[in-house]
Every structure is written in structure tokens, then in C-alpha cells.
Amino acid sequence: MMPLNVQLWKRFPSPSSILLPYFQEGSCTPYTPGNETCALGNQVSYAINSTGKGALGLWTHNLKSIDFITQYQGLNYSGSAVRLGAGVQAFEAYAAASAAGLIILGGWCPTVGITGGFVAGGGHGPLTSTLGLAADNVLEMEVVTADGQLRTLSPTENSDLFWAIRGGGGGTFGVTISVTAKVFPDRRIGAANFQLLASAQTEEEAFWDAVDEFHSQLPTWVDQGGFAAFILTQQLLYARPLTFPGKSQADVEQLLAPLSDWLDARNITYSLTITEASGLLQHVGSVEPLPYGEDAAGQVTGGRFIPRQTLENNRDSVLSAARSILQDPDFRILGTGMKATTDLSGLPAGDNAIPPAWREAILGYEITAGWNYTAPFAENALLQQRMTTEAVPALEQVTPGSGAYLNEANFQQPDWQHAFYGSNYARLLQIKQKYDPESLFYAATAVGSEAWEVADDGRLCRAQRRGY
Numbered sequence: 001m002m003p004l005n006v007q008l009w010k011r012f013p014s015p016s017s018i019l020l021p022y023f024q025e026g027s028c029t030p031y032t033p034g035n036e037t038c039a040l041g042n043q044v045s046y047a048i049n050s051t052g053k054g055a056l057g058l059w060t061h062n063l064k065s066i067d068f069i070t071q072y073q074g075l076n077y078s079g080s081a082v083r084l085g086a087g088v089q090a091f092e093a094y095a096a097a098s099a100a101g102l103i104i105l106g107g108w109c110p111t112v113g114i115t116g117g118f119v120a121g122g123g124h125g126p127l128t129s130t131l132g133l134a135a136d137n138v139l140e141m142e143v144v145t146a147d148g149q150l151r152t153l154s155p156t157e158n159s160d161l162f163w164a165i166r167g168g169g170g171g172t173f174g175v176t177i178s179v180t181a182k183v184f185p186d187r188r189i190g191a192a193n194f195q196l197l198a199s200a201q202t203e204e205e206a207f208w209d210a211v212d213e214f215h216s217q218l219p220t221w222v223d224q225g226g227f228a229a230f231i232l233t234q235q236l237l238y239a240r241p242l243t244f245p246g247k248s249q250a251d252v253e254q255l256l257a258p259l260s261d262w263l264d265a266r267n268i269t270y271s272l273t274i275t276e277a278s279g280l281l282q283h284v285g286s287v288e289p290l291p292y293g294e295d296a297a298g299q300v301t302g303g304r305f306i307p308r309q310t311l312e313n314n315r316d317s318v319l320s321a322a323r324s325i326l327q328d329p330d331f332r333i334l335g336t337g338m339k340a341t342t343d344l345s346g347l348p349a350g351d352n353a354i355p356p357a358w359r360e361a362i363l364g365y366e367i368t369a370g371w372n373y374t375a376p377f378a379e380n381a382l383l384q385q386r387m388t389t390e391a392v393p394a395l396e397q398v399t400p401g402s403g404a405y406l407n408e409a410n411f412q413q414p415d416w417q418h419a420f421y422g423s424n425y426a427r428l429l430q431i432k433q434k435y436d437p438e439s440l441f442y443a444a445t446a447v448g449s450e451a452w453e454v455a456d457d458g459r460l461c462r463a464q465r466r467g468y
């Protein structure tokens with residue numbers, strides 16, 4: 001595989017950009033000289049976001065409308081809402097909402113779109129433990145289904161598809177054109193940046209004891225509406241930030257006092273900075289410089305939800321699993337401590353396809369590794385293999401029956417139907433077959449992807465034609 005030109009391939013404003021280098025069809029890129037032959041497929045002759053021959057990518061970045069609705073009237077909700085076009089990214093939504101004194105539920109990275117894969121996968125962010133998941137706050141959607149029909153989805157129209165597409169994953173039920181979602185009054189946001197270095201401690205175990213204590217505080221924090229985003233490596237625990245919507249600086253000082261008291265009593269060295277922002281845009285901007293932020297995508301990924309019950313009753317097992325994964329210096333863990341229960345949004349339980357494992361979780365552990373752009377493809381592929389056979393299984397062992405967030409997981413996840421969709425899978429598959437009987441839409445671990453088979457040479461074939 002030819003080395004990638006990172007500068008060219010990491011630009012989201014270009015329809016030829018790709019996120020994960022694993023999936024680049026490396027033999028023929030838009031930059032391959034026209035007189036060279038391709039090992040697979042043909043020269044790319046169209047400028048769309050597709051890396052496979054015969055695939056069609058849809059460029060949503062011209063669908064940028066953001067329309068606020070003062071009094072939306074729906075079956076289960078009346079109040080303020082916003083209708084977002086399919087191409088709206090978080091930095092645009094946050095800025096427009098802030099100017100109107102409102103907040104919209106998006107993710108951390110300002111460039112991640114809101115209406116596509118984010119909402120379809122569930123969508124967590126700084127407001128999750130306060131207002132629920134993004135998918136829990138969607139009121140209505142416009143979607144083009146495989147038969148070419150533009151359909152409105154809501155609790156009263158195409159309600160089965162509306163259920164499925166909020167949590168059942170992007171790219172498989174139809175093409176989302178717009179999402180109408182609840183908006184809320186903007187509010188102050190208290191936050192803390194916390195850093196702990198193994199090298200700063202006199203004993204190695206002190207670092208891990210402190211990580212364990214940090215874990216032990218998560219239930220209290222999320223019950224107070226907090227969202228804990230953190231990085232964990234063998235050497236570092238860096239929470240940047242702990243977010244407490246609606247809380248003041250003094251509130252956060254109080255919430256963090258049990259942790260700092262515990263650390264002080266043991267002479268453990270750490271740094272803690274507590275701040276207060278006037279609103280969501282200001283808070284996100286203090287973490288991710290706007291408009292684009294600096295958060296890079298994990299290029300080799302895997303993940304697992306840690307149930308609240310496991311963290312509360314068997315915290316040692318979570319720490320041991322994390323330590324064993326991080327013994328491999330290629331891996332790091334991105335933690336998302338949150339509560340994603342339906343009471344936060346007032347959604348009736350089971351009213352969308354968010355998997356039960358997420359409702360029961362208190363923590364998402366995403367394991368990531370970087371891609372070495374100067375190493376051969378096979379070397380990087382081995383890393384993804386270790387993710388599949390070693391890293392993720394270490395977490396699975398201590399969280400039997402749980403699952404993983406499909407947007408922050410391993411595309412090679414065995415038993416992905418259960419891991420990503422849980423007990424919703426059978427119903428999701430029925431809905432997929434109803435609206436897309438020919439399986440026009442495909443993604444590797446999306447609902448219904450069993451209808452296709454990736455052949456050894458990388459081509460996608462109908463499973464039944466290959467005797468499956």
C-alpha cells in the first residue's frame with residue numbers, strides 16, 4: 001500500500017477524505033497518477049466519499065440549514081426545537097444555539113455531524129447525564145428510504161423506522177435529510193481538569209490506587225449530571241474535562257473535594273483546575289478550540305460499556321482489565337463516564353433502539369491506537385487484530401452480557417449483533433427488511449449486513465450467491 005499523504009486525507013471539508021485509514025482503497029486514490037494500474041477496482045472518476053468500486057457516497061455538507069422552532073407540537077412534547085439539515089456539524093449547531101440562548105445536544109468534537117451517524121448511534125456529549133442522549137431528544141426526522149421515498153419519521157408516522165433509526169446505527173435504514181430535536185435554555189457549566197502522572201508518584205501502585213479512587217467517584221458525579229471525559233494510559237490519567245452542566249465553580253469544588261481529600265491524605269501528587277463557563281459553546285471552546293477542535297480520530301478502535309453494577313460492586317476487576325490492556329504501550333483508553341437513562345429526557349423506556357447495555361452503563365471505555373502511516377498496512381492490521389483478540393476481550397471478561405457503543409467500537413467485533421444492538425437486534429432486522437428488502441444500504445457491522453459477504457479480494461458479494 002502506498003504511504004498516505006496525511007495532509008490530503010485528513011481534511012473533512014473534502015469529499016475525498018476518509019476517517020479510518022484501514023478502509024482506504026490504497027491501490028487507487030484520487031491522487032494516483034492516471035496511467036498507473038489498480039490492484040483493486042478502477043481509477044476514481046468521481047469526487048464522492050467512497051473508497052470502494054461501485055459504491056456511492058453522498059455529500060451532505062451542503063445541507064446546512066439550522067431552523068429554530070419556538071413552539072414545536074408533537075405527540076409527547078411541546079416546546080422549543082430545532083430542525084437541523086444533514087450536513088450540520090456540532091460547531092455550527094452550538095454557535096447558532098448559543099446566539100439564541102439555547103443548547104443543542106451534540107458530541108465533544110466540534111466537527112462531528114449531528115444528524116447522521118451520531119444520532120443514529122445514540123450520541124453522547126457534555127449534556128448526556130443531564131438531558132439524555134442525543135437520540136433520546138429527537139422529535140422527528142426526514143429520511144429517504146431505499147425505495148426513493150422521502151418519509152417523515154415521528155411517533156405517529158413510520159414509527160417503527162423512527163424507533164429503529166434512533167440507536168440502531170447509521171447508514172443502513174435510509175438517508176437522513178434532517179433531524180428535529182429538542183433544544184433547552186443555555187446554562188452555566190462548571191468543569192474540572194484533573195491530571196495524575198504515574199511518574200510523579202513515589203510508588204507505582206499509588207497511581208493505580210488513585211485511578212481506582214477516580215472510578216469510585218463516577219456514580220456521584222453522573223448522578224449530579226456530570227460527564228467525565230478522560231484519557232488513561234500506563235502513565236497518565238487526564239480528565240479533560242469533568243463537565244457539570246448547571247453547576248457553579250463552587251459546586252464543582254464541593255463535588256471534587258472527596259477525591260482531592262483522598263489524594264491529599266495519601267500525599268499523591270495531582271493537578272486540579274476548576275472553572276465555570278457561561279454556556280455550552282464557551283465550555284466546549286475551552287476544551288476544543290473552535291471551530292474545528294483538535295480532537296483526532298482514534299484510528300484503531302475497540303470499546304465496551306462498563307455497567308454501573310460492575311463499577312459499584314466489582315471495581316477491582318475493571319481496574320485489572322484496564323491495567324492489562326495498557327501494558328501494551330500501543331493502546332490507550334478514552335473513558336466516558338456518563339448516565340444514559342431515559343428518565344433524563346422523559347422518553348418512555350424502550351421508545352427507541354438504544355441498546356439496554358448503554359442504559360445500564362456508567363462508563364464507556366474506548367480503546368484506541370494510532371495508525372503508523374510509514375509502516376506497511378499489515379503491521380497496522382495486526383494492531384487491529386490485537387484489539388480484537390486481546391484488548392476488547394479483557395474488558396468483555398469482566399462485563400459479561402454488556403455491549404459496546406457502535407460508534408466507538410471495533411469493526412471486527414465478534415458477535416456484533418449482540419454487542420452493538422443487544423436484545424433489540426431481532427426487531428431492528430425486521431424493520432431493516434421491511435424498508436430495505438434488497439439490502440441496498442450496507443455497512444460492515446450495521447443491521448442486516450449479513451446479507452453481504454466481503455470476499456477475500458475485498459469485493460462485496462450477496463451472501464446467498466456465495467452459498468450463505
Ligand SMILES: Cc1cc2nc3c(=O)[nH]c(=O)nc-3n(C[C@H](O)[C@H](O)[C@H](O)COP(=O)(O)OP(=O)(O)OC[C@H]3O[C@@H](n4cnc5c(N)ncnc54)[C@H](O)[C@@H]3O)c2cc1C
Binds near residue numbers: 296443
Ligand atoms: C474526533 C471524533 C470525536 C467523536 N466524539 C464523539 C462524541 O463526543 N460523542 C459521540 O457519541 N460520538 C463521538 N464520535 C463518534 C461519532 O458519533 C461517529 O463517528 C459517528 O458515526 C459520526 O457520524 P457522522 O455522520 O459524522 O459520520 P460518518 O462517518 O459520515 O458516518 C458514520 C455512519 O453513519 C452513516 N451516515 C452518515 N450520515 C448519514 C445520513 N445523513 N443518513 C444516514 N446515514 C448516515 C454513514 O453511512 C456511516 O455508516 C466521535 C468521532 C470522532 C471521529
